[in-house]
Structures are given as structure tokens and as C-alpha cells.
Amino acid sequence: MRLVNRVLAALLSLALLAAAVLLIATVVADRTSHHEGIVHWRAAYHWAQHNAWAAASIRVACGILILAGLVLLVAELKPARVSRLPADPAEAGADAIDTAYTRRGLAAAIRSAVSAVDGVRSNSVKVKRRTVKITATASAQDRTAARSLRDPITDAVRQRLSALKLRRTLSVSVRVAPRSH
Amino acid sequence: MHADRTNRTLLIVLALLMLGAGLAAGAASLGGFGTATKNSTLMDNPTGHYFGANGAWLWPVIALAALIIGLLALRWLIALLFSTDRSGDLMIKSSTGAGRTTLVNRALTDAVVGEIEGYRGVDSAQARLIGDPDDPELVVRAVLEETADLTALRQRIETGALAHARQALGNMSLPAQLDLTITSRRSARVV
Numbered sequence: 001m002r003l004v005n006r007v008l009a010a011l012l013s014l015a016l017l018a019a020a021v022l023l024i025a026t027v028v029a030d031r032t033s034h035h036e037g038i039v040h041w042r043a044a045y046h047w048a049q050h051n052a053w054a055a056a057s058i059r060v061a062c063g064i065l066i067l068a069g070l071v072l073l074v075a076e077l078k079p080a081r082v083s084r085l086p087a088d089p090a091e092a093g094a095d096a097i098d099t100a101y102t103r104r105g106l107a108a109a110i111r112s113a114v115s116a117v118d119g120v121r122s123n124s125v126k127v128k129r130r131t132v133k134i135t136a137t138a139s140a141q142d143r144t145a146a147r148s149l150r151d152p153i154t155d156a157v158r159q160r161l162s163a164l165k166l167r168r169t170l171s172v173s174v175r176v177a178p179r180s181h
Numbered sequence: 182m183h184a185d186r187t188n189r190t191l192l193i194v195l196a197l198l199m200l201g202a203g204l205a206a207g208a209a210s211l212g213g214f215g216t217a218t219k220n221s222t223l224m225d226n227p228t229g230h231y232f233g234a235n236g237a238w239l240w241p242v243i244a245l246a247a248l249i250i251g252l253l254a255l256r257w258l259i260a261l262l263f264s265t266d267r268s269g270d271l272m273i274k275s276s277t278g279a280g281r282t283t284l285v286n287r288a289l290t291d292a293v294v295g296e297i298e299g300y301r302g303v304d305s306a307q308a309r310l311i312g313d314p315d316d317p318e319l320v321v322r323a324v325l326e327e328t329a330d331l332t333a334l335r336q337r338i339e340t341g342a343l344a345h346a347r348q349a350l351g352n353m354s355l356p357a358q359l360d361l362t363i364t365s366r367r368s369a370r371v372v
Contacts, residue, residue: 002185005185005188005189005192006185006188006261008188008192009184009187009188009191009192009257009261010258010261010262012191012192012195013254013255013257013258013261014254014258016250016251016253016254017251017254017255017258019247019251020247020248020250020251020254021251023243023244023247024244024247024248024251027240027241027243027244028244030240031240031241045224048222048223048224049222049223049224050222051222051223052219052220052221052222052223053206053209053210053218053219053220053221053222053223054210054211054212054219054220055210058206058210058223059207059210059211061206062203062204062206062207062210063203063207064203065199065200065202065203065206066199066200066203066204066207068199069195069196069197069198069199069200069201069203070196070200072192072195072196072199073193073196073197073200076189076192076193076196077193084360087335087361091332091335091336092336092339094339094340094343094344095354096354096355096356096357097339097343097357097358097359098356098357098358098359099335099339099358099359099360099361100358100359100360100361101360101361101362101363102322102360102361102362104362105324105325105361105362105363105364106363108327108362108363108364108365109327109363111365112327112365163331163332164331164332165332
């Protein structure tokens, strides 16, 4: 989100700058030579003088504004996805060091632990603030055989998480599907 | 820092302005402010009349406000494009108060990276000093091989490379952030 915000902020600051320059140039042009300058504002003024609030174009513009404002507001207020999971400070080798595992690193470690379980063909891992979700595909096409992999996968993940010694214990959720034909 | 906090605040303000303008104009359009407003033209309202009557002095004032907003937008853009959170070179205080030692920022971070990358089980490392040069923070990112003893390696980095950096700066309570990531790639280095 930070990168998206930087791009949006750059666009917004450029738009503000351009709007300010155009407005100043238009006011100066109007005051000095009574010409429109770069912006043909008389056409817009004429349009505003002849269109009512009830016009369909106004309603469409309002709908777009409300939708865009809502999307932007929700995106900005939504809590950021966790990027680092703190390690247990009790295991620290020195004071005042904020140690954490990156979310991607943790996902990679769990993915490889799951891959090492016999009978797992592929898997994907999602690490959230409090949970780890694993979706695995078994090598077998049989549903019962696939289901039997659930416990070994859960054990492998818990073992890997325990080796990492995180500050917060993450809950583990595993889904195993049989291989499709 | 690329003005991250300012970016978020101003984008929230923009979202609220868009939402407010959309809702107010939408209400006017649907008759929320009465049938007379709904059927009147966009310029036929007290604000429009005020602008019509006072345009002679109002537009130059608006142009002045636009100049201030434009300058602030330019400052924001410059902060976005060119600001950094990295510390400059660091002054080391001597215990006697005599003399002056400057530690080049890069010298410290390169030494930290070199030491961490020398540990068995570390694939790669990055380090930077951020914040005020008088009160810096060391931020280190290390990529560990998944086959390594991760807790032992973490403690080795904390008690080794990070402690040495603190000693070099003469500040044993230097704040440090250590980000560990794990890779399944095996290092080709022989240590």
C-alpha cells in the first residue's frame, strides 16, 4: 500500500500543482487582457448556467465521486497486511533489538516444511497476523488418502513454527485436496 | 521516508472531500435540499451569486490561495521524490572530549553486512542506518537458509554483528531492527 500511496500522492501533488498554475494563469490572463488564456472556462461557465442539479450527467458524476471516495477511504483505513512477525524477545541475544521474521520468509519456510511431507504434490501458504493457512494438493487422487495427510502437514508446520520461536503462537489451518485427474 | 504519513493523511482528506462533494451534490440532484434547488441551474445558488457579485476581488484572492497550494504541492512532490530516511555520516564522541571522529555511514553498514554474510547459514544480508545522525537506528535484513539452526543464527547475529556495530559506535543501546527472511536456496559459498 505504501508504494501505491506514493504513486497516488505523486499524481495528486502534480494535479494540484498543474491546477494551481492553470488557475493563476487564467486569472492573470482575464485581468490583464480579458482573454480566456489556456483554460476555456467560459464554455464551462455557460454549461453550468444551463444545466440543473437534476441533470443525469450530474448524478453520474456524483456516483463516480462517491464510489471513488469510498474506495480510497476504505483502502487507506484498512489495517495494513502484516509484513513482519516478531520473534520471541525471550530468545534474544541482546537488548533493544526488534527482531522479526518477514511474512514472505515465514511463508517460504512453512511451504518447504509442507513440501517435505510424503504424499504432498504442491502447496500454497498464506501467513496472516494470527493464522497460517495451508492449501495442499495430495499426490493421491483418493479423497481418504488426501485427508490422511492433514495431521502430518499440521505437525510439520507446528514443528517449523516452534523452531522459529515467534512471540505469538500462530494458529494453523490445513486444507488438503486430492490430485485432480 | 518518502513522506508516507503525509501521503496517507492527504489521501484520506481527498477521499473525504470526494465523498462529501459527491454526497452533497447527489443530495441536491435528488431533491435532498428541496425541489427548487433540484430544478435550479448549477450557478443559481447563494455561492454562485456571491462569486458573481464579488468576482473582482475574489478571484485574485483565490489565485493567491492557489499559489500557496501550488507551492505546498511542489514541496510535497520534492519530498516524495528526493527525501530519504538514511542517516548521514556519524560523529563518534571520544571519552576525553578531545578530537573528533567521523564514521562514514557506509563503512559501518558494509562491515555489518560482511560479518553477517560470513556466518554459515546466511544467504545474504543488507544493512542501513536510518534516522537522525545523533540518534540513529540500525536496520538489518538477513536472508537465512532454511536448513540452518534459525534461533542460533538469530542469536549469533544479535550478539555478534549487531553488538560489534554498537561497540563501533560507542553506543551499546543503539536501537536495532533485525528482519529475518528464509530461503530454500542453498548458498554456494564455502565458509
